[in-house]
Amino acid sequence: MFSSLIPPESLARVGEILAGPITVRIDSREAQRYAQACGDLNPIYFDEKSAQAAGYRTLTIPPLFVTHALVTPKPASTLRVDGLYEDSTSVNLEVARMMFGGEEWDFLEPVCVGDEITGTTRLLDLDQKEGKKGPFVRLVRETTFINQDEEVVARSRQIGIAR
């Protein structure tokens, strides 16, 4: 018998906004801390002349930093036992565990220090599949990043695997 891991009210949320829109100004120090933490010392993140010689208006940022730049700080007193905050973007599923499946990114315009980036995350897709270890749900969240000139600078699709 086919049993659905996706309650109808969750399926109905496909297309819904899960987070945002949230706007932040890209800060050079935060971006450089991120680059250092990755061990990525590319001069286009640290030296304005190098960034300009490479064709950027000013310092640019490690490509995936844009998603971390949007993180809203919250008090440690609200952390759960696993160290995560209550996830306001979670989608109710009949599963025990959600795993990180991967990501897909499109980079459409450069992001530079000083840009005002607005991120909006939607539930793009929710799909039950049959795997070797039984049924699982593939959940896709898409975040669109737009700059101060209303240009889409990047899109990310985060794929979660729930079983």
Next chain:
Amino acid sequence: MNEYPDMATVEVGDELPSMDKRAGEAELFLYSAASFNPHRIHYDREYAHYEGHQDIVVHGPLQGSWLTQFVTDWAGPRARLLSVEWQNRASAFVGEKLTFSGSVVSVDQVNGSVELEIYERKEDGSVLMPAKATVKLERV
């Protein structure tokens, strides 16, 4: 001889120089801090064990950023990364040596871009992260 690849000379089959990464506890701590990520499996060994992990877990997005670095170090500062995608097949742990390797799988002379196939592997050769990237290279 140019330092970086360009559209005139790049060919299908060209290999990227491999890149090794090994994140110790300090590196993982700094990444948690820089990304404001409080997830306990990335700093508390006992808790990571409790969740069934063999040790402190390397962040997925850190490996994603290593992937973009692997591409941009090869392509050079004037190249533009157009897309990346990866799958997380298994967890990486603190102190493990992780190696990125990759090659050019197609060349698009119209758009001036190349497609890369990339793998992040553990020391035993098992694939942690299969990945793809497209990057626009300079025309000289």
